[in-house]
Amino acid sequence: MQVFDIFLLEAVVNGILLGGILALLALGLNLVFGVIDVVWICYAELIMLGMYAVYYGHNVFGWPLWLALVFGVAVVAVLGALLHQFVIRPVLAAEPINQLLVTGGVLFFLQAVATLAFGIEFKNIGIRLPQLSVGEMYLSVARLIAFLVALAGMIGMYLFLTRSYLGTAIRAISQDRAIMPLMGVNPNRIFLITSALGGGLAGLAACLLVLQYDIHPAIGLTFGPITFMVCVMGGLGNMIGGFIAAFIFAQFISVGGFFLHIEWGYVIAFVFFIGMMFWRPQGILGSK
Amino acid sequence: MLSVSDLTKVFGGFTAVSNIAFEVKEGEILGLIGPNGSGKSTTFNLISGALAPTRGSIRFGGEDIAGLPANRIAHRGIARTFQIPRPFRRLSILDNVALAAFYGHAEHPAREKAYAYAREVLKLVNLPSDPAARVDGLGAAGLKKLELARALATGPKLLLADESLGGLDESEMNQAADMLAAIRKERGITIIWVEHIMGVLMRVVDRCIVLDYGEVIAEGRPDEVAHDPKVIEVYLGTDAADVQKTVADRAT
Numbered sequence: 283m284q285v286f287d288i289f290l291l292e293a294v295v296n297g298i299l300l301g302g303i304l305a306l307l308a309l310g311l312n313l314v315f316g317v318i319d320v321v322w323i324c325y326a327e328l329i330m331l332g333m334y335a336v337y338y339g340h341n342v343f344g345w346p347l348w349l350a351l352v353f354g355v356a357v358v359a360v361l362g363a364l365l366h367q368f369v370i371r372p373v374l375a376a377e378p379i380n381q382l383l384v385t386g387g388v389l390f391f392l393q394a395v396a397t398l399a400f401g402i403e404f405k406n407i408g409i410r411l412p413q414l415s416v417g418e419m420y421l422s423v424a425r426l427i428a429f430l431v432a433l434a435g436m437i438g439m440y441l442f443l444t445r446s447y448l449g450t451a452i453r454a455i456s457q458d459r460a461i462m463p464l465m466g467v468n469p470n471r472i473f474l475i476t477s478a479l480g481g482g483l484a485g486l487a488a489c490l491l492v493l494q495y496d497i498h499p500a501i502g503l504t505f506g507p508i509t510f511m512v513c514v515m516g517g518l519g520n521m522i523g524g525f526i527a528a529f530i531f532a533q534f535i536s537v538g539g540f541f542l543h544i545e546w547g548y549v550i551a552f553v554f555f556i557g558m559m560f561w562r563p564q565g566i567l568g569s570k
Numbered sequence: 571m572l573s574v575s576d577l578t579k580v581f582g583g584f585t586a587v588s589n590i591a592f593e594v595k596e597g598e599i600l601g602l603i604g605p606n607g608s609g610k611s612t613t614f615n616l617i618s619g620a621l622a623p624t625r626g627s628i629r630f631g632g633e634d635i636a637g638l639p640a641n642r643i644a645h646r647g648i649a650r651t652f653q654i655p656r657p658f659r660r661l662s663i664l665d666n667v668a669l670a671a672f673y674g675h676a677e678h679p680a681r682e683k684a685y686a687y688a689r690e691v692l693k694l695v696n697l698p699s700d701p702a703a704r705v706d707g708l709g710a711a712g713l714k715k716l717e718l719a720r721a722l723a724t725g726p727k728l729l730l731a732d733e734s735l736g737g738l739d740e741s742e743m744n745q746a747a748d749m750l751a752a753i754r755k756e757r758g759i760t761i762i763w764v765e766h767i768m769g770v771l772m773r774v775v776d777r778c779i780v781l782d783y784g785e786v787i788a789e790g791r792p793d794e795v796a797h798d799p800k801v802i803e804v805y806l807g808t809d810a811a812d813v814q815k816t817v818a819d820r821a822t
Contacts, residue, residue, distance in 0.1 A: 447672045447681065450665055454658045461656050463640030464618060464649065466674040466724055 290540060292419040297536030299421065301529035302429030303490055307505060308512040308524035309436055310483030314362075316519030317456040317476045320370050320381050324389035326506030328365070328481060331392065332358040332488025333497045334400055340407050347409070354492070355485035362481020363474050370477070371470065389502070396499035404496040411493060428490035435486055436525065439479075452476055456519075511555045517565030527566055531555075571596045571760055572617070572728060577626035577636075579612050579784075586612040588784040589626070594728070599754055599761045601771050601792075604781035605805050610764045611653075613781070614730045617762075618650045619643035630728070645676035649726035653733040653764075655713035663703045663716060667692055667723045674724025688723055695719045695749065710737040714746065722753065729753070731763045735770060743767065747774050768806065768813045772796065773820055780805065792817045 311325045322328070335357040339350030369388055373381050411423040443449035455462050455472050462469050487505075495501065512531050516523030531551050539547030572594040579587040587609040594600050602610050615621040617628055619640035628636040635643055658666050667688040672678055679687065692699040695715040697708075708716060714737075721729055731750060735743045747770045753759050765771040772778075778795040780788040782805070788798045795801055796817045802810040 447669065447678075447684075450661065450669050451673065454661060454666075454669055457658045457660055458656050460620075461652075463620075464644055464724075465670040465720070466641050466644040466676070467669075468639070468641045 288418045290537070292421070293536045293540035294533065295419065295421060296425065297533040298529065299425035299429040299532075300536055301532035302432035303425070303487065304508065304512050304532050305525045305528035306428075306432035306435055306483065306490070307487050307509040308516065308528055309432075309439060309521060310480040310487070311509055311513050312516070312519055312521045312524045313439070313483065314477060314480035315513070316521065317452055318366070318370065318374075318473050319456075319519075320374070321385065321510075321518070322365065322480070323382055323385040323506075324365070324392055324502075325484060326502035326504075326509060327389050327392040327396075328358050328361055328484045329488045329491065329505060330396060330497070330499065330502040331361060332485040333492045333495075333501065334396065334405075335485075336489055336492045337405050337407050337497055341405075347407075350407075351489045354489050355482050358485030358488060359478045359482035362484065363478040365481070366474055366477035371473075389506075393499050393502065400497075400499065402499060404498045406496045407492055409493060422494070424490075424493040427493065431486065431490055435483065436521075439483070439521075448472075448475065508551075511552070515555060515558055515565055517567045520565060520567045523565050523567030530566075571631055572762075573627075573629040574613075574617070575627050575629075577613070577616060577628065578624045579609075579616055579621060580624045586784055587616065587623075590781070590784070590786050592779050592786060592789065594760060594762060596760055597754065597758060598776045599750065599763060599774055601775035601778040602762055602764045602781065603766075603768070603771065603778055603795075603805065604787075608781040609784040610781055611732065612784075614650055614732055614762075614764065617643075618648055618730055641673075644674055644724055647725065647727035648730065649674070649721035649724045649728070650730035651714075651717040651721045651732055653736060655717040657705045657708075657713060657716050657720070659705045661705070662701055663697060663705055663708070664688055664692065664699055664701050666705065666716060667719050670720045670723040671725075687725075688719075691719045691722045694722070694753075711742045711746070714738070715749075718749070722757075722759075726759060729759050729761045731761055731765075733765055735765055735767050743770050747771075750774060768809060769816050772813055772816045793821065 311322060315321050332354045336350045336354035339345045339353040340347055345353070365388065369384055373384050413420045414423050414426065443453055451467055451472055455467070455469060459469055491505070508531065512528045513524050515531065516525065516527035534551035534554055535547040538550035575591040577587055577590045578585065590613065602613065604610055612621065616623050619638055622637040626636060627634050630646060630648065635646060661669070668685050671687045672684040689699040695718055697712065697715050697719060705716065735746055738746060750761055750763065751774050754761055763771060763775060772792045775792060778790065778792060779786055780795060780801050787804065788795055788801045796806070796810065796814045806813055
């Protein structure tokens with residue numbers, strides 16, 4: 283019985299660590315949706331490109347890892363801004379379905395471009411972090427780092443949004459976009475900055491995922507659906523809701539996987555999600 | 571300071587504003603009046619840059635600002651309030667105003683300076699400036715004050731005030747009108763005021779412009795406008811006698 287409890291505890295702790303990375307994944311998407319009111323369906327593909335950026339920086343150009351990671355964040359931040367300027371901006375006033383379709387188109391475009399440019403073979407940066415043993419539990423150091431960075435990223439984002447003028451403007455523009463110019467604010471500039479920030483958060487997620495997963499052009503499909511589900515369950519655009527939902531989801535996956543089989547963890551989490559859509563379609567903290 | 575000429579705005583087949591021309595002198599309070607749909611709000615939207623004119627020029631301080639983006643016009647020194655207040659409800663009262671103080675000036679001031687300016691403006695309109703004061707606690711009069719404070723915080727030379735009195739009781743109305751007069755007097759801000767409550771407007775404005783179907787049909791001092799047969803016919807109607815009395819009381 284003693285051993286059983288330790289393994290369960292290990293599953294719970296691993297779930298918490300997984301929750302951190304899910305929360306970070308959700309943060310960028312929620313920021314963009316909350317402020318610009320557009321869902322980047324291609325969000326996980328930006329992460330995929332960020333992972334390739336780290337790989338190319340470190341393994342092809344031979345840069346030190348830290349520089350490759352910074353490069354990864356920067357590349358995705360720029361991609362976020364470009365996505366806004368050239369894809370989102372022209373459809374800002376369009377129907378939501380058109381916005382979804384156009385970013386959905388970008389998803390397949392990015393996958394195809396990645397396949398063309400990088401090939402379909404799996405790549406990895408060749409760094410495997412050890413397992414950490416705490417008592418009788420084994421925890422992934424990569425996940426622990428991811429959890430801590432995700433936590434720091436979220437606290438940083440919170441401070442930025444509440445303590446700086448730019449952050450205040452970002453919160454304000456999410457409430458009333460049309461009135462901002464009267465206060466001397468150029469809305470497109472704020473949207474571009476928000477998109478670059480959202481991209482930067484996706485890039486940060488890419489840096490953490492590249493430590494744990496092999497890279498291939500379709501890897502976005504591994505993280506994309508679960509990121510959307512976390513966001514929707516937390517209430518799209520609601521950053522705190524997304525944060526809570528990430529940890530709930532992660533526990534379903536981790537503990538569910540412990541009791542049954544690892545794949546079952548995902549099945550249970552998705553069933554829970556579908557159930558939630560009947561029970562609280564507006565999300566945990568959603569208001570409508 | 572503001573000179574509008576040949577200003578026209580066409581929406582599809584509907585001409586909302588047609589060839590209007592008027593001047594606003596520095597330091598005056600100009601009433602912009604007329605029936606619903608006569609083009610007052612469109613005129614405000616054109617001056618503040620929310621809409622680009624189909625034709626015509628808007629010269630402010632000697633430069634043509636017609637068609638500039640609204641944020642650039644705000645930096646030039648034109649602010650506006652809305653008929654229905656549009657505060658950022660999830661920001662504090664102070665943050666609402668400080669945001670305008672910061673971004674509203676072309677040279678963004680330092681953080682402390684913007685907050686100090688926001689506090690000063692809040693004091694002017696009698697709203698609490700403590701960081702914990704929430705927008706949710708404000709009633710109709712408070713929301714209108716906040717709307718005004720936010721416009722003033724951008725440091726305007728010209729204020730476009732849109733129906734600031736709707737939804738207020740009589741003492742609140744008089745207070746609000748006095749506040750506009752004080753803003754002009756103490757800060758030297760020129761004001762164009764769109765308002766339906768003539769009894770209050772006519773007490774404060776120096777001059778009126780009357781719009782009907784997108785055209786200027788009369789212009790002049792309150793007593794001239796109040797006795798203008800055309801204005802009485804299209805706008806004042808049975809209220810004409812009351813308005814004339816207000817204007818007469820003011821003279822004495």
